[in-house]
Amino acid sequence: MKKLTLVIAIALLSFSDAFAQVEYKIITSVESIVPNGLGRSRLVSANDERDYKEFTSTRSDDKKEDKRNKSDRSEIRVKNFEETKLLNFFNLGGIRFQNIAANDAVITSKVNTMIEEGWELAFVTSAVESAGKGDSNGIFITRFIFKRNK
Numbered sequence: 557m558k559k560l561t562l563v564i565a566i567a568l569l570s571f572s573d574a575f576a577q578v579e580y581k582i583i584t585s586v587e588s589i590v591p592n593g594l595g596r597s598r599l600v601s602a603n604d605e606r607d608y609k610e611f612t613s614t615r616s617d618d619k620k621e622d623k624r625n626k627s628d629r630s631e632i633r634v635k636n637f638e639e640t641k642l643l644n645f646f647n648l649g650g651i652r653f654q655n656i657a658a659n660d661a662v663i664t665s666k667v668n669t670m671i672e673e674g675w676e677l678a679f680v681t682s683a684v685e686s687a688g689k690g691d692s693n694g695i696f697i698t699r700f701i702f703k704r705n706k
Contacts, residue, residue, distance in 0.1 A: 667700065676702060677701075678703045
């Protein structure tokens with residue numbers, strides 16, 4: 557009887573994760589690749605939530621069904637957010653590897669804190685923005701997507 561109770565308990569515990577609700581949080585690093593240290597670099601995370609449905613419309617070829625999104629863009633803005641300073645990749649002397657290492661240390665600290673708070677790093681995605689050939693301005697953006705059970 558004890559073995560049966562143990563097996564049932566283990567089975568129930570293994571299924572509890574399947575029914576757990578998951579929440580996600582995105583932390584974004586924006587690192588300037590503007591020469592001469594003129595850009596701004598930050599680690600940003602929103603403290604407020606937004607429901608995307610409030611700012612979404614459905615568009616179609618059928619003019620009767622087509623509903624234009626009339627929401628005000630200012631309603632999307634988040635004024636309650638966390639902003640951590642990072643160093644720029646460049647200064648007057650060119651690329652600064654010390655700045656990159658310093659940013660890595662700050663971002664690592666943030667990731668470790670999130671993990672200590674019960675978050676799991678689920679995905680990381682990054683991109684570089686630049687206007688193209690001959691453009692020395694731009695940003696390097698990385699999104700860290702965390703998840704945890706509610």
